[in-house]
Amino acid sequence: MYKAHVYVVLKPGVLDPKGDAVKKSLHVMGYKGVNEVRIGKFIEVWLEAESREEALRKVEKMSAELLANPVIEDYRVEIVGGE
Amino acid sequence: MYKAHVYVVLKPGVLDPKGDAVKKSLHVMGYKGVNEVRIGKFIEVWLEAESREEALRKVEKMSAELLANPVIEDYRVEIVGGE
Numbered sequence: 001m002y003k004a005h006v007y008v009v010l011k012p013g014v015l016d017p018k019g020d021a022v023k024k025s026l027h028v029m030g031y032k033g034v035n036e037v038r039i040g041k042f043i044e045v046w047l048e049a050e051s052r053e054e055a056l057r058k059v060e061k062m063s064a065e066l067l068a069n070p071v072i073e074d075y076r077v078e079i080v081g082g083e
Numbered sequence: 084m085y086k087a088h089v090y091v092v093l094k095p096g097v098l099d100p101k102g103d104a105v106k107k108s109l110h111v112m113g114y115k116g117v118n119e120v121r122i123g124k125f126i127e128v129w130l131e132a133e134s135r136e137e138a139l140r141k142v143e144k145m146s147a148e149l150l151a152n153p154v155i156e157d158y159r160v161e162i163v164g165g166e
Contacts, residue, residue: 001118007125008125009125009127019126022126022149022150025149026145026149029145029148029149031130031141031145033130033131033132033141034128034129034130034145035084035129035130035131036127036128036129037126037127037128037129038126038127039124039125039126039127040124040125040126040127041122041123041124041125042090042091042092042122042123042124042125043102043105043120043121043122043123044092044119044120044121044122044123045117045119045120046117046118046119046120047114047116047117047118048116048118049116058114058116062109062112062114062117065112066105066108066109066112067105
């Protein structure tokens with residue numbers, strides 16, 4: 001069993017209304033020094049695989065096909081555990 | 084200007100319907116070996132601070148007060164850049 005971390009973030013230049021709303025709330029709460037907030041997804045995946053390389057390949061494919069929207073999102077995959 | 088990464092995840096034992104839905108979709112797509120999927124938030128924050136320590140302290144407070152729901156979520160903060 002392997003464990004993967006997938007970080008999905010909006011591509012640079014893509015507007016982030018949720019991030020902007022959080023930024024405004026933080027300003028209202030007194031955190032004036034906050035310049036920008038961008039909100040993405042942190043996905044943990046546990047999966048069976050023959051090797052670490054195969055686990056990485058599979059999760060990369062899952063990310064490209066489902067976990068991230070290739071039009072507006074970038075993703076990065078790490079295998080963080082397992083054998 | 085400092086940059087922080089905040090990882091917000093559901094506490095162990097808290098059900099993750101979104102994660103389960105993604106897992107089922109992955110199974111339908113042929114990724115039978117996927118055992119579990121848990122979906123959290125990956126938040127990037129750019130902020131002004133006097134020091135790295137102050138930046139960390141501020142983002143920890145923001146996380147406890149707004150970015151994470153202390154009832155069902157855990158969070159972890161990293162200062163990843165800036166001076």
